[in-house]
Amino acid sequence: MRNLVIFGLILALLLAGCTTQQVQPTPQPKPTPQTGKICRNITEQIPIVSEVCENVSYTENICGIRKLNYSTLNPIKIDLCISEGACSGMPLGDCPSCQQAMSRCMLIVQNKEDQKSGMWSVGANFTIGTFGFNKDPITSYIGPNENHTFDFNQIYVPGDPISSAVCSLSILSDPTIEECHQETRPKLVCRNETVMESVQKEVCQ
Helix, strand or coil: CHHHHHHHHHHHHHHHHHHHCCCCCCCCCCCCCCCCCCEEEEEEEEEEEEEEEEEEEEEEEEEEEEECCEEECCCEEEEEECCCCCCCCCEHHHCCCCCCEEEEEEEEEEECCCCCCEEEEEEEEEEECCEEEEEEEEEEEECCCCEEEEEEEEEECCCCCCCCCEEEEEEEECCEEEEEEEEEEEEEEEEEEEEEEEEEEEEEC
């Protein structure tokens, strides 16, 4: 009986100790923060702008002024007596008693162009002793491969002894024409051209 009591006390003490003792949890290791980065290569398309130059052909009109081709024949001079009487209309040299004379001077101009026409202006001057007479210019249109006679005359008193007038003919200005023709020429043309280019890029996270 005594032994049973002692055993009961011991059992009671053991049970009391189990109810009052707190069980401490086992500490768990904290996760170690990750300090390294993960990197990878990616492909990107980026625009690249470059200047591209090339030679191209272009056609343009080239215009210029040029003189027309022409020629002149030796001037023709006729001296006539125009006095009334037997000498009228005869060469001045055949009428030593002529009281009134006329000198006629002519210049023939030939347009030597095959397709171009032009305007020619010719002037004349008559000299009789110490006197001079400038005639009004004559202007004429001359077609391709055609000719024209510029005719001037002057009436005067031939004097004693008789002498004929001296005439001088001249082209006052050379006719010109504007001509254009097409020429093909090279030309350097540049432009900006954009192309997409693939590049490798490292990306880390």
